[in-house]
Every structure is written in C-alpha cells, then in structure tokens.
Amino acid sequence: MKRIAYIFPGQGSQEVGMGQDMYETYPQVKELFDAADEALGYSLTSLMFEGPAEELTKTENAQPALLLNSVAMAKVLEEEGVTPAMTAGHSLGEYSALVSAGSLDAIDAVKLVHTRGKLMEEAYPTGLGAMAAVLGLDKEEIERVLAKMDQDQPVDLANINCPGQIVISGTSDGVKHASELLQEAGAKRVLPLNVSGPFHSRLMKPASESLANSLEETALHDAKLPVYANVSAEAVTDSGKIHSLLVQQLYSPVRFQEILEQFVEEDIDAIVEVGHGKVLSGLVRKVKRRMKTFAIGDPESAASFLEWYKEDS
Template sequence: MKTAFLYAGQGSQTVGMGKDFYDNYGSFRSFIDSCDVANPDLHLKEKMFEGPMEELSKTQNTQACMAAFAAATTQLLYENGIRPDVTCGLSLGEYGALYAANVFSAEEYVRLTAFRGRVMAEAANGIACAMSAIIGTQAEVVERVCREYTGPGYVTATNYNCPGQYVICGDEEAVTNAEALLKENGARRVVRIAVSGPFHTKFMAPAGEQLREYFAKMAFAKPQIPLLLNVTGDYYNEADDLKEILVQQVQSAVRMEAQIRKMLETGVERFIEIGPGSVLGGFVKKTARAMGMQVDIYSIDTMEDFVEMLDEIAGENNE
C-alpha cells in the first residue's frame, strides 16, 4: 500500500509530547538525549516534557522541539519496517519531510529548525497581527476579499488547508475587517487562531533573508523519495531550487489541500501523520471525502496511537 508520511506544523505542540515514547523506547530516548547533548542551549527535553506551555509555544522553542519529536518518531517507524513512498509537511513540517527524504541529517534538521524559529520570532517582534480560519467558503472568495481589501493594514491568505477551510493573516485590524467581509460574502464561520507572529506573509521577509544566508553554508542532498512542496502544492522536481523555495515558504501561503490532492491522485492510500496532534489527518479526511475516496489515516500523537497503528498495519499485511 502506497504510504505517505505527513509532518505536523507549529501549533500542534503539547507539554509532555513524546514522554511516553521516551520512557518506553530506548532508541527514542537515545535520540532525544543526543539532541540535548548536541544543542545544550535549547533544553529540548525539559521544554518538551515539562513546559510550561507558554515557554514551549515560543516560536524559537517550538520548532526545534517539534523537529526532535518528529525525527525520533520517524526513526521508530523505520525500525518497525514502515517507510514512506512520499512525504510532505505543513510549514515547519516541511522540514520533517525533507529530513524523511534524506535532504539533510537529523542533527542538521533540529539545528536548522531552531534557527528558523528564532529568526521568525525576531521578524514577528512588535507586529500586532492576527490569524483567522475561514470555514465554509471557497478559496477564490478568500483570495478575492484579501486582494480587494482597501482598508487600513494588510491581510492575505496564508493556508489552503482542505475544502472549505482556509486561513488569513496580517495586521490585526485588517484581519478583523476581512473577517466581516468574508461573512458578508457567505463564509459560514470565522475562528481566531492563537498565533505568535504573521507567518507566511510578507512580514516574514527578514526571516527569509536570514534563512538564505544559513542555507548558503549547508549542502542539501537530492530528495530520495517523492516530496511535495508547500509553495507550489506539487511534487518536487529536479529543476526546483529547494533552498530558494524554503526562503519563499516562510513568507508565502501553504497549499496543503493541493498537496493532499496530488497524493490522492497518485495512488497514496495510507497517510501517517507524525505529530503531535491530528490536524493533518483531518485535512486528509475532508479532502479525500470531497474527492469521493477512502483512505487509511493514522495520527501518531502518543505511544498508544503508535502501537495501535503497528497492530493494524500488521493485520493488513497478514490478510
């Protein structure tokens, strides 16, 4: 069965994430311990397991913690004979997908995401922003309202998650005004999302420039498995400049729905979300339903989720 690994984005973090894996799987424990030794200034284990949530949710902390969890969980999947045929991730999660595709090492992955989180936090400093999920409308409506908005401030579409669910972000006043306009244009509901910065907007351009400088010192390997990209919503091809795409990714919209559709169209039947959380699994479910398709979706948040998934896959393989 063609399998995709999906890597969760920032916002899915929870205090205690990975603690049950750490206590029960030696390889997971060794990986997290080695991350702490290699990056003593990050205090990853302490933030992951003890928090507090306020500290864990600071962008400069969240990204490296999420990366450590994702890389250690990926290693457990490999140890149990489960490997992806294709991979992608949402925002920060795209770096997990690049790691799964062997573009860079686990050590580089954690260090790079720590840097990315720091420069994104710096770029967001002092900006009064807001983010809102727009439910029950079409992408074209969201784009048109943002494009035609002429009031104070700036607002843009930042996430195309799944059919009927899109996200806008920008200056707080502009987002508030755009929410009202979208309701007038038929949106069923708008939901404010807690966010620490105007991510995937033009305000992240300074972070993009710092990432470009960081990437200049790195060697990216060619992806070893098919990989989908946030910026294009399509599969990576050899003409793509991954480094430049990642520079643009931090300041451009994430086209998750398009990526999911591409995977479904190319025969992916099993999706394994490497969390914590189950947000991406929900996006897959809604997109597959809209396409009239049924797929297997597993979200690895806890050790219980992981064991249950292994049992179900083993059962499928024995049929």
C-alpha cells in the same frame, strides 16, 4: 508491502508531555532527544515533558520540539521496516518531511528550525500581526475580498488547508477588517488564531532573507523520495530546488489541500500523520472521507499501525 504517504504536523500541535512515552520506550529516541539538547545548548526535552506550556509554545521552542518528536517517531518506524512512498509536512512539518526523505540530517534540522522560529518571531513586532481561520468560503471569494483591501494593511492567504478552511495572515488591523468583510461576504465564521505573528504572509520576507543564509550553512541533500512542497504543491527531490522553496515558504501560502488531493489520487493504502496530534488526519478526511489514515504519536499508536502495515506482507 503496503504503499503509504507520510504527513508531518506544524506549529500549534505542541503539548506538554509529548514524546515522553517514546523517550522512555525506545533507546534510539532517547539518544536523539539527548543529542538535540546538546546541539541546542538547553534542555528542549525537559521543556517538552514538563513545560511550562507558555515557554513551549514560543515559536523558537515549539518548532524544534515538534520536529524532534516527529522525526524520532519516523526513525522508529524506519527501523521497523516502514518506508513511505512520498511525504509532505504542514509549514514547519515540511522540515520533518525532508528529514524522513534523507534531505536533511535530524540534528541539523533541529538547529535550523530553532533559528527559523527566532527569525519568525523577530520579523514583525509582537502584537502587530495576526492570523485568522476563515470557514465556509472558497479561495477565489477570499482572494476577491482581500484584493479590495487597503494595501497599507496587507492581508494574504496563509494556509489553504481543506475545503472550507483557509487561513489569512497580515497586520492586526488588516486581519480585523478583512474578517468583517469576509463575514459580510458569507463566511460561516472567522476565528482569530492564537499566534505571535503574521506567518506565511509578505510581512515574513525579512525573515526569509536571514533564513536563506542559515540554509546556506546547512547541508541539504537530494531527497531519496518525493517531498511535496508547501509553496508549489509539487513533488521535489533536488536539493537546490528544496533550498529555494524553503526560503519562499516563509512568506507564501501553504497549499496543503492541493498536496492532499494529489496524495489521494496516488495508488496508496493510507496517509500516516507522524508526530503529535491529529490535526492533519482531520484535513485528510475533509478532502477524501474514505481515505485510510493513521496518527502516530506514541508507542501504542505505533504498534497499532505496525500491526496493520505488516499484516499479509
């Protein structure tokens, strides 16, 4: 049997209409979506299928929607006999990875990330925080620039995605000033991101304290396979360690490049993006161009992957 790794997308990959083909094709997906609607007390499914887009994009809706879409597809693959050797997710996607690894129940995870989204929205006043993607500078150079910044306008590394693509996060004024300094330091471009807050920065610490309480009330189990954590870029299976890392994750950088570098060093045949979109598959190719990748978000892409996975097995 082929040896694969799963990666799960994070916020920003949401799109109206996502998951509808799966819902109409697989009874187990419909069952899971309906259970999520009941647990949340509103129709997340209708929001996913019909929008409006501005409502789906709200953090408290986008997070459970993306997780639900990802874990539903992972469930379909599991029932087809697919078992990953390791898994990881980008920010929110780490929760999908934990569901696929047996550490979190799917519906518990939907409720948890709905709460997480609310906490992130409430942690810092809307419009006063910002994020920006820095293209063409390495991590060390960006850190040197940020170290010179006024600490009254904090800016931190938020996502270390792939060579030449790093996201910064902090106060709006801080990110604006840092963007100017980074361009002077040689960045090819610094692109503001359309987000509602300074995620993965120290400004999220108030949200992390509340999230810790929600995690205490959620059943976390030891993972059945290695989950590579955003905070440490290391494999983890222990439930206590997972709890601690999820709390830290809100205000720590996502070390996704390091995770992918470890994946490509493993003896695996492919890295499979499970859920909506192809953003993470693109990052894999930036880390190692020849790595075989799949992006599975609908019945057609699932069928194509399964054909490959089962051939000669």
